[in-house]
Amino acid sequence: MxxxxxxxxxxxxxxxxxxxxxxxxxxxxxxxxxxxxxxxxxxxxxxxxxxxxxxxxxxxxxxxxxxSLHRVELTAPTDMEWVGLRNYARLLDDEFFWNALRNTVTIGLLSTVPQLLMALGIAHLLHGRLRGSTFFRVVALTPYATSVAAATLVFVLLFGRDFGLVNWVLGLLGAGPVDWQNGRWTSQFAVSTIVIWRWTGYNALIYLAALQAIPDELYEAAALDGASRWQQFRHVTVPSLRPTILFTCVVSTIGATQLFGEPLLFNGSAGATGGSDHQFQTLGLYLYEQGWVNLHLGRASAIAWAMLLILLLAGAAVALVRAWRRRTR
Amino acid sequence: MRTLIRRFRRRALALAAVVALGAVPAAGCGPGGEDPAGRTVLTVGLFGSFGYQEAGLYDAYMRLHKDVVIRQTSIQRNENYYPQLLTHLVSDSGLADVQAVEAINIAEVTATQADRLEDLGRVPGVRREDFLPWKWRQATTRDGRTVGLGTDIGPQAVCYRKDLFARAGLPTDRDAVGRLWAGDWRKYLETGKRYRDRAPAGTSFVDSASGVLSAITGGSARRYYDEDGTVVYQSNPAVREAWDIAAAFATEGLTARLQQFTPSWDQAYANGTFATVSCPAWMLGYIEDKAGPAGADRWDVAAAPRPANWGGSFLVVPKSGRHRAEAARLAAWLTAPAQQATLFRRRGSFPSASAAHALPAVADARHPYFGDAPIGRIYTRAARGVPVAVLGPKDLVIAQNLADVGMLQVDQKGRRPEDAWDAAVRTIDNALDL
Known part of the structure; x- marks a missing residue:
């Protein structure tokens, strides 16, 4: 077409x-x-x-x-009954929505922060003189090219309670087996690991591209002024990378808000509950559960729009803070 | 930025959808047509493993009807298959000529989608008296249209490990094992305690508390709904009793704390970490697959404490299909007693056609993997006592949340049964949207 x-x-x-x-x-x-x-x-x-x-x-x-302004079920999507803003109002005291929002934020922080820091470090390593640099760049991008399903299924096995590799290694170190799936923090850590594994290399390559655009003269000038490696990093590299860092933060935040495949599959193909206590149910997963398990399309639509509004609010908040800081400076 | 959002969301959703839907829907969506040789192409959309292809039934049908070619698609889990089927039904597109519906969804399909489905009760060759009356009624609308033909039912037995029973000092002969708990699920619990006291290291009596819950619930006529269609699971003593007994398995430490149909459950079959599992007829094939050659001569089948039914399916023919008459003929043939008997002999799916129960292929069937157990005799007897269940549209959502939220919390998180029950009720209330 x-x-x-x-x-x-x-x-x-x-x-x-x-x-x-x-x-x-x-x-x-x-x-x-x-x-x-x-x-x-x-x-x-x-x-x-x-x-x-x-x-x-x-x-x-x-x-x-x-x-989202209607009561509409998947069994009859054309029968729409007008309910106004009720689907949104009920989100306010929907414990599962708030739980999912909390999980989305914590998993987002647990995955985005280490991911970007590690990406910066890897980019720095790749930027230096390195034998076989193309090889390492391809390696860095491989997880990104892996299907989320394949990756997550492997991680499910790694984090298995009874026969998982992670618990086996912990056992060798003398630590007791961890029930990764059932703890709130352990499960969120495990889900974050999958996200970090998949996206770190991708962000590293973006940082690398930006690093290579920084003129060497800046470093030379800084070195002549007696700046140490760390000072060069702080006062030359980071300011030059600022727009790129902002870009990766925005993209990662959006990605984290819509996290879906990893927590869905981390549940071992046992549905969209996000664990028996909804301990790793994200907003995306809750949306899916409402729409395609409980068959409430109207409520699922309201969650989808709430997610967009949350992103827009976050964006507006950042813009306000930046405007305020510019004025006070 | 919005572009980014959309692209990201679409990519994530597309990936997840492909994954979740078993990565095969594309082929299943093609409208039925004709192949280059001018033969009618009939598509069959299934979930899980029905075994029609494996049992050679398609080939047999195509030999009988030279002008027909059958193509099948299958999605692994019903939880993923059913929403897709509904979406296709309500949008009148992407449907196969014949589609399967799980028993737990048949009430909702019959109540909400009947006008999009063919009345199979009138198809030539379909005889109402061939089927179990309750199975026939489950897919029949109030105005008497039968929109689904029963394939199999899930009468229950208990599969157990002879070697582990012997090491725990329990009898191993299947009749003696059946007598251990005959008549009462609480005796099954008592046997579990005996097993626990002398259990071989690293093994548990049963795989999961949720499995016990499904098994006991399947034995009562009234479950989550009453005859008027009111949701009554909270006040239904049968559900509460099933809950209490199943929770006792968890609190007494008799379970391997697994969740059924997950990778760790499969691994536990391979590693042999539990001694018994509730065993509807269709579970036999699953155990054989997962326990593999290492489990041969170790598993056996004994009668369940009480007759109960778990699962089973129907075939429906959507009206939007291009070859409705041919599709209905195929569905009728696949569910006829002779074919159901073949399927039982080859795959272990127990016939919903009562006319098939007396056929030698069913009555005398034995299963080599399970120590040549007389599965025909065991399951026929179990099927005879199955109560006529009152079904409701949201059975799946209620059952799933009782198992995967409530009982799983008791089993895996060690939560008090009362607290877990409350958590399950809150989730179900939210899901039912009452």
Missing amino acids: ASDTTTTTGAPAAPPPPPAPAGAPRSAWRGRRHRWGVRWGPYAHIAPFFVLFAAFGIFPLLYTGWA
Whole structure:
């Protein structure tokens, strides 16, 4: 479909027409056509993306918003009963929603903070003179290219209570077996491990690209001024990386808010409860449980929109803090 | 930023969906049509392992009907299969010509999707009197349309490890083992305590408290709903009694503290860490798969304390299919007594067609993996005593949360049974949206 759209709507901006005998009216028409092409051609070229985005991005977003104002069940999605903001109001005293929100925040912190710090360190190592640097870059990106299902299933086995490798190693060290799945913190730690494993290399490569864009002169100047390696890192590297760090923070925050596959599969394919006590049920998982286990599409839609609003609120809060700091400086 | 959100969400969801749905839905969604040779292509959408293909039933049907080709798709877990089936039904697209429905969902399908399904009670060759009356009724609407034909039922026995029983000083002969707990699940609990006192190191009496809960609950007619369709699980003495006995297994330390149908449960079969498990007929194949050759000559089957049913399925034919008549004929043939008997002999799925129970293929069946146990005799007797269950639309949600939230907390987190019950009730209340 994408290619169809490109060829038809892209035609006006196509390469020059075949040479024709020059004549005044004809060249005027060609000029007009040329101007028209210059003016609208670019839009035509980017149109396929926006058509797809409208169909698969905007429409579901708006329809979800509409559904969230109704009582609607998966058994009959066309029977919608208007309930206004009730689905949102009930989230306020929905213990499972708040539990999921708390878990999302804690798993988000547990996974994002170490992930970005480690990525920075790895980027620093890769940036230095290194034999076989391409090899290590590919290695860093491998977990990112691994399917979340395969990775999580392996981690489920690693963190198994009775026959898991992690507990076996702990046993060798003299520590008792840990029931990873059933503790609140142990399960969240385990889920975070999967996230860290998958995304650290990806962020490291982004940092590496930014590192390579920092001019060597800055380091030389700092060194001439007598700055130590640590001072160079603090006063040259980190300020230069600031926009990149901000970008990775934003992307990781969004990813953490929508965390779904890892906690779903960490439950050993036993459903979307996020553990017997919902101890690692994230917002994404709770949304899925409401929609596709309990079949309440309206309530699931409200959770989806609440997640978007939470992200927007977080973004607004960050913007406010930055504006305030700029003014007080 | 919104683009990012969408892209991220879509990627995560797509991945998760593919994973969760068993990574095969694409093939199952193609509309039935015709193959290059002009033969009618009928698609069959299943969950778990029905064994039609393995038992050679498709090949047999295609030999009888040269103009038909059957293609099957299957999704591992019903929890993932059922939401997809509902989505396809309500959007009238992506359906196979014949679809399976688990017994725990049949009430909801019959109540809400009947007008999207063919009335199979009128298909030529389908004889109502061939089926167990309660099985037939479960898929019949109030106005008398039968939208699903029963495949198998899940009469229960108890599978046990002869070698572990011997080492714990318990009898190993299947009739003697059955007598240990005949008539009362509490005797099963008492046997568990005897086992615990002399248990071989590293083994437990039973796999999980949730498994015991499902087994006992399957023995009462009224479970989560009453005859008027009111949710009554909280006040139903049968459910509370099942809960108390199952919780006692956990608090007495008789379980291996596992969750059924998870990787660690499978590992425990392979490593032989528990001595008994509630065993509906369809579980035999699962045990053989997971315990593998190492478990041969160790497992056996004894009668359960009381007759109970756990699981079983139906076949339905969606109206949106392109070959409805052919699909209905296929569903009728697959569920006819002769084919159900074949399936039992080859795969251990116990016939819901009572007409098949007397056939030699069923009545005289033995299972080599389970010490040549006379599974035909054991399960036929169990099936005879199964009560006619009152089903309700949200049976799955209630049963799942009682097991995977409530009883799992008792079993794995050591929570007090009363507290765990309250936690389960809160989750169920939230899910039912009453």
